[in-house]
Amino acid sequence: MMNRRQLLAASPALLTACAALPPTVPDGLAAGEQRAWQLAGERLWLWLPHGYAQRRERWPLLVFLHGSGERGTDLGQVKVHGPPRLAAAGADYPLVLASPQLEAGVRWEPARLHRLLQALQARLHVDRQRSLATGLSLGGHGVWNWACRHPRDLAAIAPVCGYGDPGAVPAMREVPVRAYHGGADTVVPPARQQACVDALNAAGGRATLTLYPGVGHDAWTPAYQDPGLLPWLLAQRQA
Template sequence: MKFLILTLVSTMITHAAPEEIQDRFEAPDGDALSYLLVRPADSSPDTKLPMVVFLHGSGERGDDLELVKLHGPPKQALEGEGLPFVVLAPQCPAKQWWNSSTVIALTKKIAKEQNIDPDRIHLTGLSMGGFGTWDIIAHAPELFASAVPICGGGDPETAPTIKDLPIWAIHGEDDKVVPAAKTREMEKALRDAGAKRLRTTYYPGVGHDSWTQAYNDPALYAWMMMQSR
């Protein structure tokens, strides 16, 4: 694991600017999502890369894609950290919640257009995006190689459906917005369902913003890149 972390960190040392694409997706059911796509610098379209789908929190909803660059993988990729994967970051419209079917449809479309490795598509999200992550993997567990829900919560009844998916759930112990009990509830349901590939981290003394510490840890991305369908 230490070797993999060092390898990931070494690939993140770069000064070349990544490729940034902004576009809008119209779903067959009439729903729509604007999205940000970030490809690693100098990546070849002929090379099948992994992809991380990132779901933001409620504060980044709207029609300004600059907001999705504030946290997590999009922020790090655009700041030149050289993440070795494509980042797909949709933006949820104002006053709405993540529509799982639309995010799934967008993920499949981008994976095909960008020549993404279908066995290495990963999903992560914070707060509202953490809730979205739990819900989306329950609807399409076969689509993802791993999931990292941060300070969110899900439906314990879905545990049998997602028990075989590698999941790393993260929460701040002192979260007053979304209590850590939400993640513990999912942890118990998954373990009761027989999950063998579940990891959980509870940061002591940390409130709702557990995502900064989580996404700043190279071990998180190293673990994600180790997972494959």
């Protein structure tokens, strides 16, 4: 048995050892699998990478926001497009992927996404300086608005066939953007997203827009197959 003096002397070493322990997988989840989960009142799919519970280094976090057609109560709809679809098909993402679902008729609200991000950061072994967001259509609009309202939340965004408010984007000048759009999109004309990209660059930010000639609103298929997207996301970190 240690006496009080010995215990106090050993405490810093014990605390350091505890802090270095690998993370545990929350109940209901599994590393290397995408599973349905509930957190902070939200229903979502969550992918934990292989090695989640073995690596002491914190993982990047990617939040995916679906489009208007995937709203409702069937969580399976969220896996119709984008990263959750690819994860279900066997993609081995080296990050934590969170894909929440909106109720019917509801839009992505920055305050709601901010609360969800805080809950994810508190519960999971993720790097707060490497929180990322992507989304398509309504979700692309959601990530633009989220970054404008809470620019310190995100290290980078990758909106697909989305748009924001060009007058608001200077507030997110520190958030890099890699955007995608179909050149023949008549649902969300590419000029709407181009205006946001131009406004961000004019404000001193860093933004690019990849246009797919002849592609309509379905820019997400080529966008999420872009071999440069994932390495770009993984390279982003807040200062």
